[in-house]
Amino acid sequence: MSRRAVIAGVGHTAFGKFPDRTAWDLEAAAAAAAVADAGLRPADVDGLLTDPGAVQGVLDGITPHFLRLGSQLGLDPTYTGSEILGGAGSVAIVERAALAVEAGLCEACLCVYGDRALSGAGAYGYGRGDEAAFGFFGAAGLHALAARRHMHRYGTRPEHLGEVAIAARAYAARVPHAQKRSVLDMDEYLASDPIVEPLRRLDCCLVSDGAAAVLVTTAERAADAPRPAIPILGHAQAHSLSTYASPDHFDALPAGRCGPAALGRAGLTPADVDVALLYDCFTIVVLLQLEAYGFCKKGESGPFVEGGRIGPGGSLPVNTSGGLLAEGYGGGMLHVIEAVRQLRGDAGDRQVADAEVALVSGHGLGMNTHATLVLGS
Amino acid sequence: MSAAPTPLAPRPDALTRPFWEACRHGRLEASSCADCGHLFLPPGPCCPRCWSPRLTVRALSGNGRVWSFVIYRRTYHPAIPAPYVVALVELDEGPRLISNVVGCAPEEVAIDMPVRVRFEEALGITLPRFEPLGGGGRP
Numbered sequence: 001m002s003r004r005a006v007i008a009g010v011g012h013t014a015f016g017k018f019p020d021r022t023a024w025d026l027e028a029a030a031a032a033a034a035v036a037d038a039g040l041r042p043a044d045v046d047g048l049l050t051d052p053g054a055v056q057g058v059l060d061g062i063t064p065h066f067l068r069l070g071s072q073l074g075l076d077p078t079y080t081g082s083e084i085l086g087g088a089g090s091v092a093i094v095e096r097a098a099l100a101v102e103a104g105l106c107e108a109c110l111c112v113y114g115d116r117a118l119s120g121a122g123a124y125g126y127g128r129g130d131e132a133a134f135g136f137f138g139a140a141g142l143h144a145l146a147a148r149r150h151m152h153r154y155g156t157r158p159e160h161l162g163e164v165a166i167a168a169r170a171y172a173a174r175v176p177h178a179q180k181r182s183v184l185d186m187d188e189y190l191a192s193d194p195i196v197e198p199l200r201r202l203d204c205c206l207v208s209d210g211a212a213a214v215l216v217t218t219a220e221r222a223a224d225a226p227r228p229a230i231p232i233l234g235h236a237q238a239h240s241l242s243t244y245a246s247p248d249h250f251d252a253l254p255a256g257r258c259g260p261a262a263l264g265r266a267g268l269t270p271a272d273v274d275v276a277l278l279y280d281c282f283t284i285v286v287l288l289q290l291e292a293y294g295f296c297k298k299g300e301s302g303p304f305v306e307g308g309r310i311g312p313g314g315s316l317p318v319n320t321s322g323g324l325l326a327e328g329y330g331g332g333m334l335h336v337i338e339a340v341r342q343l344r345g346d347a348g349d350r351q352v353a354d355a356e357v358a359l360v361s362g363h364g365l366g367m368n369t370h371a372t373l374v375l376g377s
Numbered sequence: 378m379s380a381a382p383t384p385l386a387p388r389p390d391a392l393t394r395p396f397w398e399a400c401r402h403g404r405l406e407a408s409s410c411a412d413c414g415h416l417f418l419p420p421g422p423c424c425p426r427c428w429s430p431r432l433t434v435r436a437l438s439g440n441g442r443v444w445s446f447v448i449y450r451r452t453y454h455p456a457i458p459a460p461y462v463v464a465l466v467e468l469d470e471g472p473r474l475i476s477n478v479v480g481c482a483p484e485e486v487a488i489d490m491p492v493r494v495r496f497e498e499a500l501g502i503t504l505p506r507f508e509p510l511g512g513g514g515r516p
Contacts, residue, residue, distance in 0.1 A: 127385065127454075128475075129387075130387035130388070130393065130419070131475045132385050132387075132454075133385055133386060133387050133499070133500055133502070133504055134463055134475055134476055134477050134504065134506075135449055135453065135454070135457040135461055135463055135477070136463045136475050137449075137453035137454065138453060141447055141449070141463055144447035145445040145446070145447055145463075145465055146445075148445045148446060148447060148488065149444070149445040149488070152445070152488045193450070193451075194448070194450040194451075195450060195451045196447045196448070196449050196450065196451070197447060197448040197449075197450060198447070199447075242425065244418075244465060244473040244474070244475070245417060245425060245472075245473070250445060250465075
């Protein structure tokens with residue numbers, strides 16, 4: 001096999017509140033861990049792609065993120081850049097890395113997400129241009145519009161959103177590094193404070209300081225790697241930039257186009273997916289993606305998740321490390337890393353038996369951007 | 378999630394100033410493509426359907442319906458205290474815009490509820506908000 005892209009190394013910091021650390025030293029630590037996990041040395045890295053988190057990406061628009069990080073890591077790569085795709089950025093840079101190594105633009109491409117969103121200036125309560133005048137703040141407002149619409153159209157209930165939050169916490173209780181390790185029950189979920197109705201506090205993901213990185217190289221280069229290299233079988237992006245002009249913007253995610261494209265490249269269907277790592281900035285997004293990716297029919301994601309179907313022991317394990325809701329806000333890169341761990345058989349007591357195919361998604365901005373990876377074992 | 382010092386007032390630019398000026402005069406206007414007739418908001422440099430730069434404006438009835446809505450229970454900015462309703466309003470002529478539903482309790486707002494525009498002065502500009510059509514109308 002010639003120039004098949006693989007993920008050969010993964011690494012991340014702890015996720016939580018670390019006021020004494022900078023995003024840069026978190027990112028450097030994650031980068032070093034990923035390169036070591038791949039059995040490589042810093043001098044082997046000839047590609048650097050970054051997904052600056054919301055705090056860095058939005059507020060520091062002067063020095064490109066990749067330039068500052070690359071300077072600090074002493075890299076002179078043949079391929080570099082930063083993606084500003086919101087929550088789709090981490091998955092998208094792994095895709096770009098796969099394309100770059102397959103095209104021969106670089107051999108060992110480091111993909112880094114990092115932020116100090118919890119200790120830094122809050123970037124999630126931002127206003128959206130002229131819409132700020134109406135009090136339309138934060139990502140919660142947009143996703144609450146989608147949740148309300150889904151409830152109205154399909155009869156989705158708060159308990160269905162609660163199933164997503166409960167599953168995430170049940171998995172995270174099995175993850176030593178998770179930011180939120182206590183289990184959650186439905187009564188506690190339903191008693192959670194409303195933030196932007198119909199979303200409650202427990203529908204919203206965590207805010208975290210932390211960094212995560214993966215090393216993408218070729219199967220040939222990774223042949224002697226210390227740990228199993230995970231092939232990138234398929235990838236795709238799809239976006240919905242027209243926003244409100246699209247009649248179903250809040251109902252049909254671009255994931256509906258991304259999924260068939262990525263799975264198709266891999267020669268697979270949704271039924272082949274053993275574990276799904278779905279971007280979960282809000283619980284509603286997991287429901288929308290279950291439909292968009294074809295894991296269930298349109299409008300049926302609420303009943304689909306009833307009875308713990310996506311939780312531990314369920315028939316479709318989703319976000320087995322707890323995701324953004326419970327593991328920590330890793331920008332989507334922690335989702336990629338969890339997929340690698342599941343496919344390597346490294347997932348401890350949350351391991352999905354015989355996991356051979358993982359689907360990873362990233363979703364971002366005003367429900368505008370989407371990226372998908374299909375990974376194999 | 379702290380209330381960041383977000384600049385709140387719209388900052389009209391060359392593309393959006395006619396929209397805000399019309400609001401100031403009590404009119405809700407959409408951009409209209411002189412070539413294909415497409416009607417759209419927000420204003421832009423060309424028709425988002427055919428990319429024609431030949432644009433005019435068309436006055437709208439100001440009537441529409443609530444396509445979806447949310448109730449902010451948490452205050453993000455001290456100048457806009459919760460609770461309040463943010464809605465995506467679908468105007469009778471087709472374009473959609475983010476706005477507020479005012480003139481009724483947040484709990485009375487519903488999807489598909491008919492609404493009409495109500496211009497209100499706030500933040501030093503005239504905002505097109507919406508109130509229930511044929512009901513509410515509380516000052």
